[in-house]
Ligand code: 5AD
């Protein structure tokens with residue numbers, strides 16, 4: 384007899400993800416809700432019956448990409464005589480759903496980030512050509528509740544969404560409008576998902592949220608306590624068996640409380656990496672951005688974090704050319720970079736987003752000035768990134784192995800500081816094969832000691848010393 388849960392007929396779904404890690408996570412969850420409907424993930428639109436574009440609205444370029452991709456998909460749909468379902472999800476869907484349907488009639492479904500649990504229902508409706516094709520209500524809690532609490536893991540690292548949305552209203556940013564108000568998941572739900580992932584071999588969890596350190600989720604039911612903070616959550620998840628590494632992203636300087644900072648020093652599972660966007664080093668610009676802190680306040684937080692965990696790698700985001708940014712303001716940003724020393728940073732030219740307060744500000748900076756500033760900033764950031772990577776040469780570092788390399792005896796993984804690490808080991812006589820826990824020499828999912836021999840801008844290279852007995 385066939386299992387009634389078995390899908391009747393395999394169909395292919397191709398999900399193309401743009402933008403942030405929240406979208407990467409959401410794409411995984413969409414795959415999860417589609418699986419029981421018989422949709423198996425495929426690698427290209429050509430192989431798919433359903434294509435989902437999970438979109439990003441943060442900068443203009445990201446948005447424009449969606450429309451050009453939709454143009455391609457329309458042609459594919461025509462070639463197939465209409466036999467292709469096209470869905471647009473994510474933040475562009477949220478922000479301009481009706482516009483998408485108007486500009487590209489080949490689109491079957493438009494769903495915002497809070498509506499993924501409704502995807503099966505919407506697909507059914509689309510196939511019958513009845514009902515609403517647009518779902519962009521804000522119902523974050525309903526989404527969290529409706530999505531399955533267990534998931535299929537894919538490798539030893541995983542994202543786990545703990546919080547969504549943002550109430551900060553930085554004047555340049557669309558997130559508060561596309562993702563809605565801040566909302567945290569209950570600790571019990573998060574722990575259930577963490578356990579399910581750990582049981583499938585996940586060892587490193589990245590706790591995700593647009594403003595993850597503003598986390599204030601309902602405490603475990605048994606405790607009767609008030610809402611927990613991120614610091615409390617991290618200490619709790621560290622106790623989940625099998626979870627050896629914890630990270631969180633992305634945070635806001637205003638929510639960097641003392642307990643969370645202390646956890647960096649006290650919780651061995653907490654990885655020495657902090658992504659704390661600063662955006663600018665000028666107090667005037669920070670004020671116009673409505674960031675709610677000064678450059679010195681940021682320096683202060685980093686000093687405290689480094690006291691708690693001296694080897695911590697600091698990552699950040701910058702925007703250059705915010706309206707009104709003068710040469711002196713930009714120089715203040717450069718000075719902040721020199722003062723802090725970043726392990727990695729993401730920097731962008733300011734992009735005016737319709738509906739945000741900054742779009743209507745005076746003093747928009749000419750494109751060529753933005754270009755020049757971005758180049759100057761990125762040059763300094765690249766130097767710092769390479770110097771940070773090179774500082775690991777000669778050290779033996781614990782690496783979580785994420786897969787095999789191209790040739791036998793090669794593997795790759797991730798350092799505690801989020802660096803990509805490529806390393807060699809002797810397949811026939813070396814540690815990898817001899818270690819009884821490793822089997823056929825596949826080290827994936829193990830934490831191994833690697834001696835770093837060389838480093839470049841984007842990665843470290845080294846050789847295997849040993850497979851660790853204890854995780855950390
Ligand atoms: N223009 C340029 N960069 C932006 N970011 C957010 N909004 C904009 C915008 N309008 C950047 C910020 C944020 C990162 C995710 O994207 O640096 O931290």
Ligand code: SF4
Pocket residue numbers: 549550551552553556557558559593594635
């Ligand atoms: Fe956007 Fe600011 Fe919220 Fe970050 S904190 S998501 S930059 S509004």
